[in-house]
Every structure is written in C-alpha cells, then in structure tokens.
Amino acid sequence: MTETGDRRPLASRDTHWARSIAQWLASRSVTPNHISQTSTVAAALAGGAFLWSGQETGWGRALLLICAAAFCQLRLLCNLFDGMVAVEGGKGAADGPFWNEFPDRIADILILVGAGVSIGWPGLGWAAASFAVLTAYVRELGRATGQPSDFSGPMAKQHRMATITAAALLSMFEPLWNGHNELLLAALSLIAIGAAFTALRRGRTLVRRLGNNI
DSSP states (O other), X not given: OOOOSOOOOOGGGGSHHHHHHHHHHHTTTOOHHHHHHHHHHHHHHHHHHHHHHTTOOXXXXXXXXXXXXXXXXXXXXXXXXXXXXXXXXXXXXXXXXXXXXXHHHHHHHHHHHHHHHHTTOHHHHHHHHHHHHHHHHHHHHHHHTTOOOOOOOSSOHHHHHHHHHHHHHHHTTGGGGTOOSHHHHHHHHXXXXXXXXXXXXXXHHXXXXXXXXX
C-alpha cells in the first residue's frame, strides 16, 4: 500500500499506541499490502458473524454480535496500520494504491450485506454497501482529476463502522425490551441514507472544484 500526503485525517494516527504498533510492524517482514489484505479477512469474519447471529438466539447471538463488532474494529485497525507502515515505516509498494482501495470496497460489502441478510433485509444491506462504495468512487474520481481527496461525511468509512459496531453491541440487549433487530435495521438505514448524501455532497464539491479550475 502506498499513500501520499493526501491522507484521511485520523487522530488515532498520532497516538503513542498506534505509533508503537506501527513501528513494530514495520520492523518485521509484514508489508502494508499484507495488512490491507488482512482487513478483508477481518471484514469477512465480521460479515459471517452477522450472518450467523441471525440464526441464533440468547447468548449465542450475543457472542456473535460481539465478534462482528470486534472484527469491524479490526478492519479499521488494519486500515490505520497499512498506511502508517507504508508512509511512516517507508515500506510502500508500487502496487500499493490497488491494495489500499480494493480490499476496502470488498470489506464494506461483506460487512453491510452480512448485516442486512442477518436481519432479513438483504436489499437494505446491498443499498448501504452500494452507497458506501459510491462515496469512495467519488473520492477517487476527484483524485484522478487532480483534486485533493474528499474525506467528508456524514457516512465516511469510520462513521459507517462506528455506526454498525454500536448497533451490533446494543443489539445484544434487545431481548430486554422484546426487540427484534430494530437497531441493526436503523443502523443500516442510517448508513444507506448517510452514504448516499455523502456521495452527493462529495460529487457537488468535486464539480465546484473542477469548475473553479476552468
């Protein structure tokens, strides 16, 4: 994975624990591309945990939702460390741009579709995943036209993962009020609507920037 100075602003990148882990990874034979590829594995496990949770009840469902939330966060950690190892660790590769983007798009689909299928709303899962991919497409389209990357929200990657993680953890308590997947349904709806708005917002910003360059 290769990154330039045009990077997603992340407060966690400047923390001591993140720098220490990134330095440790950079000192090993681990490459940024390996970390990017691992993010897809984490996403597949998150999506699988969501799928399986739809077939379970009680403590089994709660444990699977915890696993889904944990793997969603592992996906984000991989996204953090691949860039840090590439840039701060000086281990970027020529094929890095592909591994920087492609696994992320697969990860969004695996997680969001898995969550949608688990609650019996596969179409909503696909809608959320499609708009998530569209937000990244508009960002990369901007870069391809020489514009800076637009990481604006409200449903950028970290926002999507925070939303689905919170919904997974809170869904464990739905039996307390006789709930049935309302929180995941609400989270996926919020992600779909928010990501659609984000794609339109980024598109509008890009059109304005390109118009100003004429």
